[in-house]
Amino acid sequence: MSGRATHGGGPAPLVPGTKPAPGxxxxxxxxxxxxxxxxxxxxxxxxxxxxxxxxxxxxxxxxxxxxxxxxxxxxxxxxxxxxxxxxxxxxxxxxxxxxxxTLTGETLSHLVARVRRRPAAADVALLGVQLCSAVHYLHGRGLLHLDLKPSNVVVERGHAKVLDLSVARPPGPAPAGVGTCCYLSPEQARGGPLTAAADVWGIGITLYEVACGDVPFDCGGTVDESEDDGADVADGWYPQAEEAAVPIASRRRLPRALAAAVDACLRADPAARPTVAELAEALETALPRHP
Known part of the structure; x- marks a missing residue:
C-alpha cells in the first residue's frame, strides 16, 4: 500500500525529508x-x-x-x-x-478497478469470513466500524486487513450520514440507533462490489468518497434508504448459499439481517471442503 499522490488542492502536504515528530x-x-x-x-x-x-x-x-x-x-x-x-x-x-x-497488499477498491476478471466464489466467501472475524473482534470491544468498504480493506495473498476506525463508535444513537454515501446502511443514512447490523450491511455491500464490480445502488457515479460524521455527498439523498438492493444473482451467478448470504446482509430491516456469527457460518459453507 504505497505510492505517491497529489494533494488535490488546499495547502501542500509535507515534502519528503520533513520530520513531523522525533524519529x-x-x-x-x-x-x-x-x-x-x-x-x-x-x-x-x-x-x-x-x-x-x-x-x-x-x-x-x-x-x-x-x-x-x-x-x-x-x-x-x-x-x-x-x-x-x-x-x-x-x-x-x-x-x-x-x-x-505499512501494508504491502492492495485495497479491494484498487483490485476491483484493476482486475477485469471477477474473483472466484470461494475467494469472495473467504474474504467475507475474514471480515466477519475482524468485525466480531471490534464488536467484542464495544465498537461498530461503520465504514466497511473496499477502500478500507487491504488484501495480500488472500489475507485481508481492515483499515480506518475514524468513524467507529459504540452502538447507540448516531447522526444521519455517518460513513460513506454508497456503503452505509439505511439506518446510518437516516440517523438514529445503530447496532451490529450496520456492520453486517457493510460486509455484505463490500462482498457485493468485490463479486460484481459495482455496488447494488446508483450513487451518482461516485462510490468511494469518505465523509465526516453526519456529512453526505448527495444533499441528504441515499438510494439505499429508499429502495431495495438488487439481488446479487441478477449481476452474477454464484453458489446459492453465497448469494443468499450476501443478499441477507442487505435487507433494509436491520433485525432481518443475520448476526455476524450467522453470516460467518453461512459464508463458510461456500468454502471448498478439504479432507
Missing amino acids: YEILAHLTRTGWLDVYDAWSAERACRCVLKTVRPDLRGEERLGERLLREGRWLREFSHPHLVRGYETVESPEPLVVLE
Whole structure:
C-alpha cells in the first residue's frame, strides 16, 4: 500500500525529508481525504517504513479532528487481530499524528478497478469470513466500524486487513450520514440507533462490489468518497434508504448459499439481517471442503 499522490488542492502536504515528530521522516505523500493527509514514512526506532496519518494543515485548528485521529490511533494501538491494521504509536505534539504499520497488499477498491476478471466464489466467501472475524473482534470491544468498504480493506495473498476506525463508535444513537454515501446502511443514512447490523450491511455491500464490480445502488457515479460524521455527498439523498438492493444473482451467478448470504446482509430491516456469527457460518459453507 504505497505510492505517491497529489494533494488535490488546499495547502501542500509535507515534502519528503520533513520530520513531523522525533524519529519519523516523511518519504512520500500517499493520499488526502476530506480532513487527513496520509504519508509513507520511515521509523528510526523500528528501522522500517510505516504509515503516518495527520490532520490536513488547513484543518489543524479544529480540535475535534485531532481528538478523533488520536482516538483511532489509541484503539488500533491497543487492539491486536490478524485482520485489523496494527497501530504503533500516537503522537500529540507538535501536531496530532498516528503511526500505523505499512501494508504491502492492495485495497479491494484498487483490485476491483484493476482486475477485469471477477474473483472466484470461494475467494469472495473467504474474504467475507475474514471480515466477519475482524468485525466480531471490534464488536467484542464495544465498537461498530461503520465504514466497511473496499477502500478500507487491504488484501495480500488472500489475507485481508481492515483499515480506518475514524468513524467507529459504540452502538447507540448516531447522526444521519455517518460513513460513506454508497456503503452505509439505511439506518446510518437516516440517523438514529445503530447496532451490529450496520456492520453486517457493510460486509455484505463490500462482498457485493468485490463479486460484481459495482455496488447494488446508483450513487451518482461516485462510490468511494469518505465523509465526516453526519456529512453526505448527495444533499441528504441515499438510494439505499429508499429502495431495495438488487439481488446479487441478477449481476452474477454464484453458489446459492453465497448469494443468499450476501443478499441477507442487505435487507433494509436491520433485525432481518443475520448476526455476524450467522453470516460467518453461512459464508463458510461456500468454502471448498478439504479432507
